[in-house]
Amino acid sequence: MSALHGRVLHASRLSLTRFAASKLCPSCQCLQVRKFQCITGMGRRLSQVELTSKRYPKLKRGPFATLTDADVSSLERLVSGRVITDKSDLDGYNTDWLRTVRGASTIVLRPKTTEEVSAIVSYCHDRGLAVVPQGGNTGLVAGSVPVFDEVIISTQLMNNIISLDEVSGTLVCQAGCVLAALDDHVAQRGLTMPLDLGAKGSCHIGGNLATNAGGVRLLRHGSLHGSVLGLEAVLPSGEVLDCMSTLRKDNTGYDLKQLLIGAEGTLGIITKASILCPQRPNVVSVALLGCANFQGVLDIFRETKTKLGEILSAFEFMDTASMEMIGENLRLINPISASPFYVLIETGGSNKEHDEEKLSALLEGLMEKGKAMDGTLATDTTKIQAIWGLRERMAEGLLHDGYCYKYDVSLPLPSFYQLVEDMRERVEGSAKRVVGYGHIGDGNLHLNVTSSEYSQHTMDLIEPFIYDWVANYKGSISAEHGLGFKKRDFIYHSKSPSAVALMKQIKNLIDPKGIMNPYKLLPSK
Amino acid sequence: MSALHGRVLHASRLSLTRFAASKLCPSCQCLQVRKFQCITGMGRRLSQVELTSKRYPKLKRGPFATLTDADVSSLERLVSGRVITDKSDLDGYNTDWLRTVRGASTIVLRPKTTEEVSAIVSYCHDRGLAVVPQGGNTGLVAGSVPVFDEVIISTQLMNNIISLDEVSGTLVCQAGCVLAALDDHVAQRGLTMPLDLGAKGSCHIGGNLATNAGGVRLLRHGSLHGSVLGLEAVLPSGEVLDCMSTLRKDNTGYDLKQLLIGAEGTLGIITKASILCPQRPNVVSVALLGCANFQGVLDIFRETKTKLGEILSAFEFMDTASMEMIGENLRLINPISASPFYVLIETGGSNKEHDEEKLSALLEGLMEKGKAMDGTLATDTTKIQAIWGLRERMAEGLLHDGYCYKYDVSLPLPSFYQLVEDMRERVEGSAKRVVGYGHIGDGNLHLNVTSSEYSQHTMDLIEPFIYDWVANYKGSISAEHGLGFKKRDFIYHSKSPSAVALMKQIKNLIDPKGIMNPYKLLPSK
Structure with a gap:
C-alpha cells in the first residue's frame, strides 16, 4: 500500500499539474490522483533502471556502517509500523523521478514528528549509518534518492498544517506537506504560497526549501531565502535546530536557517517551516x-x-x-x-x-x-x-521520447538562447531533439536533449561542453534544480574555490561523520 | 578634512532624510550636506560621551595585540595617505550615532579596493590585532564602533558603482556606496533600491547588508536575504570570499552570502554586492x-x-x-x-x-x-x-530630549501596542516620554524612552523587563537594528540555545582568533 502511494506521488507530478488538492489519502495523506497514470507505463519499469553503483563504477561507497537486522529492529521500535523493507515497495523510493538513477537502500522510515526524526538520525549517527532525506522525490538531479544503501527518511507522514495567521500571512507547517495542499489551504484565507511549480501536486515543502525551489512565481514573490521566516531541522547529530520564528523581522544573530535553504539535505533534515504568504490576487x-x-x-x-x-x-x-x-x-x-x-x-x-x-x-x-x-x-x-x-x-512530455538529458541554467539574457542553438548543432545526429524553455524573467533556461535511450556518447557530447559554455558566459550551471548527485562535480564552474572550500568546512563542522545525504552537492574531489 | 567628512556623514542622517543625492564630495565622495547641522550642536560633544570601557567596567578587553608605531607604519604603507591617527579626527569614528558609547581606537584605515581591505585584514590577522568594520556609522546598537582600541576599517572610499543591467535590474557596487546615491543612480533607469530607511543619506550599502537593514519598503520588496544576488567579503584571515553572482537564480551549493547578511561584520567585511532592483513605481x-x-x-x-x-x-x-x-x-x-x-x-x-x-x-x-x-x-x-x-x-527628534533608550522589537500584532502602555506605566516619573512608532506592516515596533540624561536607575527599570516581555510574547528583541554591542547578551531571549551554540561554532570556524568585530552580536558568556 505504502509503495503504491510512493508511486502515486510520482504519478501525481504528471497528472496533478495545477490540480487544486481537495482529496487527501486517508492513510498517508498523499494527494490522490483521479486517474492512475504511472510513468512506468510509458518508459522503463522501476526495476529496469540501472543501479547507480553500476552506471558510475568509479564511485566508491563511503566508510559507513551497513544496516544489520539488529538496526532494523531498533529503528522499527522508533517508528513502529511505519517502516518499509519489502524490496518491491522500496523501488519507488530508490529511483529518481526521471528514472535515471537507482539506489539500493533496504529501508524507508516514515516518521510523523520532529522527535521521531531526531531519534532516527541520532541512532544512525551513533551507528555510522548514512541517511538520505526524501520529500516528494520530484527532484531532477538525483538529490533525494540513495546512491548506495543509505537509510531513507521520508517526510511523507509529516504533513500537518500547524497554523495560519491571516493578518500577517504566516503559515506554519510540517516539512512533508504537499505544496498544492498548502496553496489550497491558504487560498481559503485569501493568501497564496510564494512559490509555484509544475511538481506542486506531489513535491513537499521541506524538499522545496531544501532545494531552494524557484518556479514560475519567483519573478513576483522572490526567492525562498526571503519568504521563509522560520525553520526547524534535525542536524546530523540528531540534535534539533530550532529557528522557528514566525516574525517577519528578526535580526538577532546569524540567520542560520538560510544555510539549510538550498543545502539539499546535506546539513540536516528540515522538519518544520514558517512561510510568509502574500495576498492572493483576485x-x-x-x-x-x-x-x-x-x-x-x-x-x-x-x-x-x-x-x-x-x-x-x-x-x-x-x-x-x-x-x-x-x-x-x-x-x-x-x-x-x-x-x-x-x-x-x-x-x-x-x-x-x-x-x-x-x-x-x-x-x-x-x-x-x-x-x-x-x-x-x-x-x-x-x-x-x-x-x-x-x-x-x-518535463512530462519530454519523458515520452525515452531518455532526457536535463539541464537548468541561468544565463545573462543576451546570450540566453545561443546555448540552445549551439547545443543543437553539437548533438545533431546523436539526439532526437533539443528544446529550450524556461523562466526568462529570471534568466533561467531549461535546456533538454532527448534520445530513445541513454548513450554515453551523447552524454560526452553534452558534458562538460554545456558547463564550460555556461561558465564562459558567467552563468550558473544549476539555476533552480540544485547540484544533487548529478552535477556536484561541476560546482567549480559556478562557484569560486574560496566559496567551495568554506562550504566543505561548514559541512565538516555540522556533519563531521558525513552521514547526511552523502555523495550530494559537494564535489567528489 | 577627513574627520569633518566623518562628521558630515553623521549630520547627513539628520538633514538628508529623503534627500536625492546629487552632489558628492570630490575628495571622499561622501554626500555633501547643504546646511551643516551637526548633532553636536544639540547634545553632548563627541569627547563628552563616556568611554565604553568606563561605562561597562566589568567588560574585559580581549587577548588582542596592541597597535605599535611599527604597525602604524606598516598599515600606512598599505593605504598610503588614507590613514587617520589624529585624536580629534578619530572621535567621529569612535562614537556611535546616538552618542551613547565611545571607543578608544587610535587608527582609521580607509581602503579603496578589496585587495587593500584584504591586505589590511591579513596584516591584522597575523599580528592578532582586532578590527571593526565601519560604514556610514548610522547603526543604533553600537555595532560599528570600537569597544576598546580595535583598528577601524572604514568603507568610506569604496564607493564605486560598478554596473547596472537595466533589463534584469541588477546593480553591482562597492560596499561604501551611500544608499541614497545608489537609489538616485538606479532611478535614472526606472529602477528603485529594494530598501529605504531614514538614514539613507549617509548609511552605506555594505552596512545595510551587514545589518540586514529593514526599513519602510520591506513590506513591498521583502528582506535583503531575497534581494541580494551576490556578495564579496574579506574573511578574518584576509582571504577574499567571492560569491559575486549577478544571476537571479543560482542553486550551486550552500548560499554562503546569506551568512554574511546580518552577521554585523563579525564574520568578515563585505566589500562588494550585487543587488536586484525592482521597477520604480511611476x-x-x-x-x-x-x-x-x-x-x-x-x-x-x-x-x-x-x-x-x-x-x-x-x-x-x-x-x-x-x-x-x-x-x-x-x-x-x-x-x-x-x-x-x-x-x-x-x-x-x-x-x-x-x-x-x-x-x-x-x-x-x-x-x-x-x-x-x-x-x-x-x-x-x-x-x-x-x-x-x-x-x-x-529618531532625530528624540535626541533633542537628551538621552534616548532605544528599542526595536518584533511582536505579534495583537500584543503590539500593549508593550508601549506597560512600559509607560513602569517608567512613570523616571522618564521624559515613552513613544511608539514603526513598521506595523512588518510587526516591527520602535519603542523609545527618553530622559534628559543617562540614568542607570531608568535603565534598570527598562532592561531586562522589555526583553522578558518580548520573549514572553514570542517576539524578537531586535527586529531590524541587530544586536551589536548593546543587545548581544539578550540573544537567548529570541534564539534557542541550539541556534546560539551553532552560531558560536560558525564564528569559531571562520574567525578562530576572534579578531573580527569582537564584543558584538554573540553573547559575552
Whole structure:
C-alpha cells in the first residue's frame, strides 16, 4: 500500500499539474490522483533502471556502517509500523523521478514528528549509518534518492498544517506537506504560497526549501531565502535546530536557517517551516504570444515589465521545438499560429478592470509594433489552465521520447538562447531533439536533449561542453534544480574555490561523520 | 578634512532624510550636506560621551595585540595617505550615532579596493590585532564602533558603482556606496533600491547588508536575504570570499552570502554586492490617517492589504506621543487633527488613475465605516515628503530630549501596542516620554524612552523587563537594528540555545582568533 502511494506521488507530478488538492489519502495523506497514470507505463519499469553503483563504477561507497537486522529492529521500535523493507515497495523510493538513477537502500522510515526524526538520525549517527532525506522525490538531479544503501527518511507522514495567521500571512507547517495542499489551504484565507511549480501536486515543502525551489512565481514573490521566516531541522547529530520564528523581522544573530535553504539535505533534515504568504490576487489573466525571433522575446519582456509593473506575476518562454514536442507527445494543442518562439505572460492583481486595461494596452502595443506575431488572452480558469499546461507539462512530455538529458541554467539574457542553438548543432545526429524553455524573467533556461535511450556518447557530447559554455558566459550551471548527485562535480564552474572550500568546512563542522545525504552537492574531489 | 567628512556623514542622517543625492564630495565622495547641522550642536560633544570601557567596567578587553608605531607604519604603507591617527579626527569614528558609547581606537584605515581591505585584514590577522568594520556609522546598537582600541576599517572610499543591467535590474557596487546615491543612480533607469530607511543619506550599502537593514519598503520588496544576488567579503584571515553572482537564480551549493547578511561584520567585511532592483513605481501617493484606538490601526491594515493589494508599498504607524514629540522638538506640523494613533499608507504603482481609484475607494470606505477619524492624501512630492518627514525624523527628534533608550522589537500584532502602555506605566516619573512608532506592516515596533540624561536607575527599570516581555510574547528583541554591542547578551531571549551554540561554532570556524568585530552580536558568556 505504502509503495503504491510512493508511486502515486510520482504519478501525481504528471497528472496533478495545477490540480487544486481537495482529496487527501486517508492513510498517508498523499494527494490522490483521479486517474492512475504511472510513468512506468510509458518508459522503463522501476526495476529496469540501472543501479547507480553500476552506471558510475568509479564511485566508491563511503566508510559507513551497513544496516544489520539488529538496526532494523531498533529503528522499527522508533517508528513502529511505519517502516518499509519489502524490496518491491522500496523501488519507488530508490529511483529518481526521471528514472535515471537507482539506489539500493533496504529501508524507508516514515516518521510523523520532529522527535521521531531526531531519534532516527541520532541512532544512525551513533551507528555510522548514512541517511538520505526524501520529500516528494520530484527532484531532477538525483538529490533525494540513495546512491548506495543509505537509510531513507521520508517526510511523507509529516504533513500537518500547524497554523495560519491571516493578518500577517504566516503559515506554519510540517516539512512533508504537499505544496498544492498548502496553496489550497491558504487560498481559503485569501493568501497564496510564494512559490509555484509544475511538481506542486506531489513535491513537499521541506524538499522545496531544501532545494531552494524557484518556479514560475519567483519573478513576483522572490526567492525562498526571503519568504521563509522560520525553520526547524534535525542536524546530523540528531540534535534539533530550532529557528522557528514566525516574525517577519528578526535580526538577532546569524540567520542560520538560510544555510539549510538550498543545502539539499546535506546539513540536516528540515522538519518544520514558517512561510510568509502574500495576498492572493483576485484576478488572474494569461496571454500567450508568438514571436518571430529571440530578440522579440527580450523586447516583449522589457515592455512588459514597464507596462504591467506590479501586476506581472510570471513571464515564461518556449521555443518552437518545445511546442512541437508537447503536441506530438502529449497531444496538447497550441492555440495560436506556429511561431519560432512563444511567451506566456501572467498577471495577478486586485482589480479586474484595472488589470485588463493594463494588459490590453500592452498587448495592443505589441501587436501594433509587430513584436508579437499572434496571441491569445485567457481570463477564465479553463483556458488559463490549458495555456499553463503547455508550459508546465514540458518535463512530462519530454519523458515520452525515452531518455532526457536535463539541464537548468541561468544565463545573462543576451546570450540566453545561443546555448540552445549551439547545443543543437553539437548533438545533431546523436539526439532526437533539443528544446529550450524556461523562466526568462529570471534568466533561467531549461535546456533538454532527448534520445530513445541513454548513450554515453551523447552524454560526452553534452558534458562538460554545456558547463564550460555556461561558465564562459558567467552563468550558473544549476539555476533552480540544485547540484544533487548529478552535477556536484561541476560546482567549480559556478562557484569560486574560496566559496567551495568554506562550504566543505561548514559541512565538516555540522556533519563531521558525513552521514547526511552523502555523495550530494559537494564535489567528489 | 577627513574627520569633518566623518562628521558630515553623521549630520547627513539628520538633514538628508529623503534627500536625492546629487552632489558628492570630490575628495571622499561622501554626500555633501547643504546646511551643516551637526548633532553636536544639540547634545553632548563627541569627547563628552563616556568611554565604553568606563561605562561597562566589568567588560574585559580581549587577548588582542596592541597597535605599535611599527604597525602604524606598516598599515600606512598599505593605504598610503588614507590613514587617520589624529585624536580629534578619530572621535567621529569612535562614537556611535546616538552618542551613547565611545571607543578608544587610535587608527582609521580607509581602503579603496578589496585587495587593500584584504591586505589590511591579513596584516591584522597575523599580528592578532582586532578590527571593526565601519560604514556610514548610522547603526543604533553600537555595532560599528570600537569597544576598546580595535583598528577601524572604514568603507568610506569604496564607493564605486560598478554596473547596472537595466533589463534584469541588477546593480553591482562597492560596499561604501551611500544608499541614497545608489537609489538616485538606479532611478535614472526606472529602477528603485529594494530598501529605504531614514538614514539613507549617509548609511552605506555594505552596512545595510551587514545589518540586514529593514526599513519602510520591506513590506513591498521583502528582506535583503531575497534581494541580494551576490556578495564579496574579506574573511578574518584576509582571504577574499567571492560569491559575486549577478544571476537571479543560482542553486550551486550552500548560499554562503546569506551568512554574511546580518552577521554585523563579525564574520568578515563585505566589500562588494550585487543587488536586484525592482521597477520604480511611476506614481506614488501617501495618506496619513488618524485612528481612535489601536484596534482601528489593525483593522485599517487588514482592509488596506485587501483593497490595495499589489500597489501597497508602506504601512507605518505612530502614536500620539510620537506626534507630539516631533512637533515640540522639530517643529514639524501634523496636517490632520490630533488623534490617539496615526497610520501612514504609501502606494506605488504604474498607472496614476488606477492607483488613485484604488486608494480613494479604500479611504472613503475607512471614513464611512468610522475606522479613520481624519485623514489627508498627498500626491505631490512636497506634501509626500512632508508626511514622510513626520515618520522618518522621529529618531532625530528624540535626541533633542537628551538621552534616548532605544528599542526595536518584533511582536505579534495583537500584543503590539500593549508593550508601549506597560512600559509607560513602569517608567512613570523616571522618564521624559515613552513613544511608539514603526513598521506595523512588518510587526516591527520602535519603542523609545527618553530622559534628559543617562540614568542607570531608568535603565534598570527598562532592561531586562522589555526583553522578558518580548520573549514572553514570542517576539524578537531586535527586529531590524541587530544586536551589536548593546543587545548581544539578550540573544537567548529570541534564539534557542541550539541556534546560539551553532552560531558560536560558525564564528569559531571562520574567525578562530576572534579578531573580527569582537564584543558584538554573540553573547559575552
